[in-house]
Amino acid sequence: MQRPNIIYIVSDDLGYADLGCYGGRDGPDGPVSPNIDALAAGGLKLTEGYANSPVCSPTRFAMATMRYQYRLRGALEEPINSRSKGSATLGLPPDIPTLPSLLKDAGYRTALVGKWHLGYPPHFGPLRSGYEEFFGIMAGGVDYFTHCSSSGDHDLYINDETHKEVGYLTDVFSNKAVQHVKARATEARSGTPFFLSLHYTAPHWPWETRDDAHVAPEVAKNLFHLDGGSVNAYRRMIHHMDEGIGWLVAALREEGLLENTLIVFTSDNGGERFSDNWPLVGGKMDLTEGGIRVPWIAHWPAVVPPGRVSAQHAMTMDWSATLLALGGGQPHPDYPLDGVSLEALLRDPAQRFERPMYWRMNHRGQRALREGDWKYLMVDGHEYLFNLPADARERANLAKREPGRLARLREQWLAWDATMPPIPADATVSLGYSVKDMPAR
Known part of the structure; x- marks a missing residue:
């Protein structure tokens, strides 16, 4: 079969x-998605x-490299912020193989439309990590x-050049x-x-709709508008x-490309203060489920049967x-995949x-293993120890009831962590709008 076109929507x-x-409610104008x-x-x-x-740029490091993000210094920021401008350290090194660079080597045309958030020029950028085009x-x-x-800088680019567009x-x-x-x-x-x-x-913030152009100049002065x-x-x-994704699907259909195009849709992390994570907390x-469990959808008419649902981890x-x-x-060969x-x-x-999955966060000293x-x-x-099929909301801590299992999983996490670089003391944590609804102690 001809190799698919691939669209990775995040x-x-x-x-x-x-x-x-995923069970979401309708909006005031009807279905949301x-x-x-x-x-x-x-x-x-x-x-x-x-x-x-559970935070954006570390996930994007893993998405690009197909490896645990903790292997790269830039990904130990939670997440990368404006202090990394000019840094030759806090970003995705151009010499690291990436999904776009390896697909490019395999004959794909590669492009990124949207958010990069993996370090700033001149040391980092999409064109240095395998994308032929960037907007x-x-x-x-x-x-x-x-x-x-949030620093007040205009931040819209075509390739390496800033670009103004209404x-x-x-x-x-x-x-x-x-x-x-x-x-x-x-x-x-x-x-x-x-x-x-x-x-x-x-x-992502700021929470602006198409109809909010009149408030944009004021909001732009303070993107972290908690009010x-x-x-x-x-x-x-x-x-x-969702409407834009509909336009994209329509274009694929019009061009005769939909049948053999694999569209993957997801989120970079769990939701913020206005989101619905039910039944997750x-x-x-x-690192509770609401911070890391996200939608994953794959659409490829030539291969994937319709209407399928899987609990695959x-x-x-x-x-x-x-x-x-x-x-x-x-x-x-020098960068074996963790994915x-x-x-x-x-x-x-x-x-x-089945395969084990590991996480760690400098913020609140969090660690997790599924x-x-x-x-x-x-x-x-x-x-905490949770049986997730029985308790997806992570309310019933079974740590004291199952001390042997707790000890085994703890040691398994520690053994994995020992294979990763330590979190440096100067790594930053940008709290953003964390949902503080953690398990009861």
């Missing part, structure tokens, strides 16, 4: 239950998929209308993605596939993103490893395999 701070297909829901209905939806981190932002978040970051950022990204598909369609039909990363900032936003505005932001910055780096395998790319390919799952969604039904968690020096 939303920003989307909660586990914000989408209709009909186009994303249609992708799930026409393909595969994971109910127990995870992000590599988007370097920072973690910008105003949706002025396109200025428009609501989510729509700008969606339209650029559609234009890219149309520009690559002839090549794709003739056998040269494309890899498009579409990394939205929605529904701003609302549930309805947040849901409309998701809906704007916690959110961004937390997987992380961000696994999906990137999957895309590399499907594209015929080869891992670099595990899910190609067999896509071809037969009834398949299931193995099978069980999760080991430590927060602020307090240890």
